[in-house]
Amino acid sequence: MSTTTDTDVLVIGAGPTGLLLAGDLAAAGIGVTLVERRPHTLGNLTRAFGVHARTLEQLDARGLADELLATGTTLTHMRLFSRLDLDLTRLDTRFNHLLVTPQYEVERLLERRAATAGVTFRYDTELRGLHQDADTVTADLTGPDGPLTLRARHLVGTDGVRSAVRSALGLPFPGRAAIRSIVLADVRLAKEPAEPFTVSGSGDTFAFLAPFGDGWYRVMGWDRTRQVPDSEPVDLDEVRDITRRALGTDLGMHDARWISRFHSDERQAPAYRVGRVFLAGDAAHVHSPAGGQGMNTGLQDAANLSWKLVAALRGEAPDAEALLDSYQSERHPVGAAVLRSSGAIVRLAMAHTPLTRAARSLATRLLNAIPPATSRAMGAISGIGIAYAPAPGTHRPSGRRAPDVRLREGRLYELLRDGDFVLISPEGAPPALPPTAPVTLDHLTRATWADPAKRATVLVRPDGYVFSAGR
Numbered sequence: 482m483s484t485t486t487d488t489d490v491l492v493i494g495a496g497p498t499g500l501l502l503a504g505d506l507a508a509a510g511i512g513v514t515l516v517e518r519r520p521h522t523l524g525n526l527t528r529a530f531g532v533h534a535r536t537l538e539q540l541d542a543r544g545l546a547d548e549l550l551a552t553g554t555t556l557t558h559m560r561l562f563s564r565l566d567l568d569l570t571r572l573d574t575r576f577n578h579l580l581v582t583p584q585y586e587v588e589r590l591l592e593r594r595a596a597t598a599g600v601t602f603r604y605d606t607e608l609r610g611l612h613q614d615a616d617t618v619t620a621d622l623t624g625p626d627g628p629l630t631l632r633a634r635h636l637v638g639t640d641g642v643r644s645a646v647r648s649a650l651g652l653p654f655p656g657r658a659a660i661r662s663i664v665l666a667d668v669r670l671a672k673e674p675a676e677p678f679t680v681s682g683s684g685d686t687f688a689f690l691a692p693f694g695d696g697w698y699r700v701m702g703w704d705r706t707r708q709v710p711d712s713e714p715v716d717l718d719e720v721r722d723i724t725r726r727a728l729g730t731d732l733g734m735h736d737a738r739w740i741s742r743f744h745s746d747e748r749q750a751p752a753y754r755v756g757r758v759f760l761a762g763d764a765a766h767v768h769s770p771a772g773g774q775g776m777n778t779g780l781q782d783a784a785n786l787s788w789k790l791v792a793a794l795r796g797e798a799p800d801a802e803a804l805l806d807s808y809q810s811e812r813h814p815v816g817a818a819v820l821r822s823s824g825a826i827v828r829l830a831m832a833h834t835p836l837t838r839a840a841r842s843l844a845t846r847l848l849n850a851i852p853p854a855t856s857r858a859m860g861a862i863s864g865i866g867i868a869y870a871p872a873p874g875t876h877r878p879s880g881r882r883a884p885d886v887r888l889r890e891g892r893l894y895e896l897l898r899d900g901d902f903v904l905i906s907p908e909g910a911p912p913a914l915p916p917t918a919p920v921t922l923d924h925l926t927r928a929t930w931a932d933p934a935k936r937a938t939v940l941v942r943p944d945g946y947v948f949s950a951g952r
Contacts, residue, residue: 485634487636488513488514488601488631489506489633489634489794490511490512490514490790491513491514491637492514492516492637493636493638494517495640495758496762496763497529497587497591497776497779498761498763500591500594501543502637502761502783503515503595504594505783507598507600509900511791512601513600513601514601515620516607516631518605518608520604521605529583529584529773529776530919531579534863534864535781537574541576542943543594549590553581553582554694555580556581558676559862563775567862568855571861572812572859572860581691581699582694602611606623607623608621608645609622610649611649613636613756617757618636619631619634621922635759635790636757637760637790639760639764642767644764645759646758650758652750652752654675659745659746659769660703660744662710663743663770664719664720664723665700665740665937668698668717668720668737670733670735671732671735674728674732678691681728685706686703686723686727687702687703687727688700688701688702688703688723688727688728689702689770690699690724697738700724704723715742717737746767747769747823749765752809753782753813754809762779762780766819768824769823774819778815778816781812781815781867782812782816784945785808786812788942797920797921799916837845838922847930866882880948882946883939883945883946884929887931888928895925896926896928897943900921900943901924901927902942904926904927905928907935912927915948918948918949938950
């Protein structure tokens with residue numbers, strides 16, 4: 482017999498994206514139920530392992546970044562194709578590096594935060610269908626005790642590349658396979674690599690190498706001459722062979738704790754919102770693992786959507802529908818850009834004809850020689866360079882990332898930990914909000930510039946982007 486349970490927001494999928502989103506909503510006092518088809522287990526194997534600077538800033542705004550940093554190792558340089566050196570220390574952030582740590586460490590912290598905030602978890606539960614009307618979304622589920630019906634004011638699908646939510650909406654997922662028969666292994670090495678983070682190729686092969694920081698290394702490789710189904714067995718000898726041909730050495734890899742074969746698609750849903758239902762993370766976009774942007778993009782989707790749902794559900798937004806629509810207008814272009822950039826890295830790594838290899842050589846030389854171009858590349862990969870279009874009704878640029886400035890009350894990202902907007906004003910200035918602000922003076926944090934020379938008034942969104950700025 483079915484049981485009906487009501488919640489404000491129903492989140493389908495308890496990966497990093499769903500956990501961050503659910504935790505944000507619950508911390509703001511919104512009722513959240515998080516559904517996951519897997520049993521409640523945290524594994525020790527993962528494909529995602531890199532946390533970029535902008536994601537670390539988002540985690541800092543939730544009080545989690547420093548704890549996560551202790552679980553991994555930081556890399557200050559990324560070397561691509563043996564020639565292009567990306568010096569991450571040039572990024573204007575306190576997280577001017579790449580953190581290498583397994584996805585399960587990110588999930589562990591986000592799950593703890595979500596549980597503490599009051600999220601209701603339903604593991605071993607699967608979505609079978611959904612329908613919506615003007616006021617609610619109804620989800621038909623199957624769990625350990627049989628059929629279950631949940632009604633919510635909004636539903637968010639964060640359930641991965643094979644998203645049941647996306648399928649239930651009838652949304653296409655256009656795209657294509659970017660690269661097939663990628664082998665992946667976590668290994669130990671007898672010899673330390675010259676560069677801790679390496680991507681390079683020989684024409685018929687490419688390999689990727691990065692440390693976890695605890696003696697284990699992630700190796701990813703591809704062989705143009707061996708394109709087989711994902712189900713084809715793979716062993717360490719195959720991984721060694723690809724690595725030797727791509728990097729010139731296999732560094733004495735041994736004791737693999739995990740080996741698999743997979744393929745990578747480039748796909749993006751045309752709509753991230755359909756009525757009262759939203760998509761985020763791999764349910765909305767999927768791309769090659771090059772650049773390590775997958776998990777990071779999903780977490781930033783969640784940070785963008787969560788505060789908008791809070792404002793809409795609290796009735797604080799002057800135009801709630803326009804605010805919710807802005808999730809699509811802001812995040813869909815970011816997803817498309819990540820598809821392009823990760824795809825470009827893969828295609829450069831796969832270059833095998835004299836012409837394409839010459840083009841790769843020229844591109845890397847130009848990037849090395851033109852600092853602004855290198856900075857843009859690092860900004861795109863790290864997320865630091867992401868900016869959104871100006872907010873409706875404002876006349877000054879907004880939607881840019883807010884740096885972690887010092888205020889009299891502390892760092893900006895420490896103040897963002899309350900989950901509210903932060904209004905930064907000069908000393909003695911009366912608090913003032915633009916008429917389009919989806920927040921009231923009762924639901925924001927007021928702050929004063931530490932530098933008395935600063936005279937601007939800036940309203941910073943809960944996701945660390947500028948909503949408006951003026952004198």
